[in-house]
Amino acid sequence: MKIMIYMDYNATTPCDRRVVEEMLPFFSEKFANSSSVYRPAGEARKAVEKARERVASLVGCEPGEIFFTSGGTEADNWAITATALKLRDKGRHIITSQVEHHAVLKTCKALEQRGYEVTYLPVDRFGTVDTETLKKSIRKDTILVTIMHANNEIGTIQPVEEIGSLAKERSVLFHTDGVQTAGKMAINLKNSSVDMFSLSGHKFYGPKGIGALYMKKGVSIPPLIHGGGQEKGRRAGTANVPSIAGMGKAAEIAMEEMAENEIRIKDLRDSLEKKIKESVPDIILNGNPENRLYNTINVCIRYIEGESILLSLDFEDICASSGSACTSGSLEPSHVLLAAGLSHEVAHGSLRLSLGKYNTRQDVDRIASALPGIVERLRQISPYGHDKKE
Numbered sequence: 001m002k003i004m005i006y007m008d009y010n011a012t013t014p015c016d017r018r019v020v021e022e023m024l025p026f027f028s029e030k031f032a033n034s035s036s037v038y039r040p041a042g043e044a045r046k047a048v049e050k051a052r053e054r055v056a057s058l059v060g061c062e063p064g065e066i067f068f069t070s071g072g073t074e075a076d077n078w079a080i081t082a083t084a085l086k087l088r089d090k091g092r093h094i095i096t097s098q099v100e101h102h103a104v105l106k107t108c109k110a111l112e113q114r115g116y117e118v119t120y121l122p123v124d125r126f127g128t129v130d131t132e133t134l135k136k137s138i139r140k141d142t143i144l145v146t147i148m149h150a151n152n153e154i155g156t157i158q159p160v161e162e163i164g165s166l167a168k169e170r171s172v173l174f175h176t177d178g179v180q181t182a183g184k185m186a187i188n189l190k191n192s193s194v195d196m197f198s199l200s201g202h203k204f205y206g207p208k209g210i211g212a213l214y215m216k217k218g219v220s221i222p223p224l225i226h227g228g229g230q231e232k233g234r235r236a237g238t239a240n241v242p243s244i245a246g247m248g249k250a251a252e253i254a255m256e257e258m259a260e261n262e263i264r265i266k267d268l269r270d271s272l273e274k275k276i277k278e279s280v281p282d283i284i285l286n287g288n289p290e291n292r293l294y295n296t297i298n299v300c301i302r303y304i305e306g307e308s309i310l311l312s313l314d315f316e317d318i319c320a321s322s323g324s325a326c327t328s329g330s331l332e333p334s335h336v337l338l339a340a341g342l343s344h345e346v347a348h349g350s351l352r353l354s355l356g357k358y359n360t361r362q363d364v365d366r367i368a369s370a371l372p373g374i375v376e377r378l379r380q381i382s383p384y385g386h387d388k389k390e
Contacts, residue, residue, distance in 0.1 A: 008320055008353075019205060023242040034238075058187070066214055067213050078224040079213055084116055093117045095119045095137050095138065095142060097158075126289075128159075138166065144174075150185075154288075154337070155287045175198070176198070179200045183250070264357075279372040310351075316366075318366070
């Protein structure tokens with residue numbers, strides 16, 4: 001039996017064994033509610049605060065600026081919705097981009113149903129927001145700019161510091177979805193123009209169901225979830241101590257291994273990309289060739305559909321994606337690729353390979369060996385392929 005190859009690390013990552021070990025005691029031995037007053041609760045509380053310090057170190061901020069959530073989606077929803085509600089008397093205009101994660105896009109759509117106006121900035125063929133267009137889009141009633149740090153599908157890194165500076169000049173709050181960059185890139189929010197930054201633990205080898213929202217000191221938005229006084233009254237609900245501890249450990253490991261991982265994974269990514277370019281004709285590389293996540297390859301393979309490629313790869317025990325895992329049940333092509341100017345037909349043929357720290361040179365070689373044959377076979381039975389031959 002073939003060993004499974006996993007190359008969908010932008011969708012989720014396996015829990016590092018050291019993270020699991022950090023979590024285990026808080027399921028049974030140290031199970032107390034961190035909000036209680038007796039001594040066992042103190043151990044849980046210490047674990048939460050230790051994790052807060054570790055996550056803060058990962059993104060270069062103060063521990064008091066980190067608030068734990070159930071994940072990146074909640075962090076995005078909180079930042080956008082709570083800002084909109086708090087500042088509705090000042091204005092009801094929000095700016096985002098056409099290539100955001102659905103956690104941002106659908107939150108903005110929901111606010112439009114409540115009387116807010118949203119500007120969806122276009123992007124160039126690499127998926128990059130034009131800062132001049134952003135500058136012209138800021139109005140007197142603009143209350144929030146929310147632009148992701150790096151795109152989950154094509155890996156393009158946005159000029160967030162320039163975007164944040166433009167927002168700051170006009171006294172507009174700036175939120176960025178940093179789910180794909182936290183743990184992969186060195187981030188220093190202390191001297192940043194970013195006001196709010198979303199993180200998700202399972203994107204850097206931590207557990208699922210835990211995330212955080214960074215709020216710069218002085219930025220105050222109301223709770224999205226009401227109840228008890230947890231997280232300094234900002235986010236109600238009994239603290240998920242095992243997962244918080246796990247996210248903290250994952251953050252610590254990510255900091256220690258970041259430089260080494262970047263060098264090794266980028267080398268594997270570049271090698272695989274080169275092999276694909278040489279062996280598979282008629283492909284389009286998506287995303288910025290240089291300014292993109294070092295672990296991400298996104299290509300459109302002409303004349304066939306991405307779903308067929310994924311099923312064929314799965315038959316070879318290779319896990320990949322055609323875009324965002326959150327929309328894997330959708331038959332629509334990627335909104336990111338459409339925004340970057342690709343046609344529906346071409347965008348349907350997308351393949352995303354996102355590498356991680358457990359990938360090997362053997363993984364690269366096996367995918368590079370399997371993909372050309374899969375593409376050739378699918379093109380032979382594809383109506384698009386027959387049209388091409390004619």
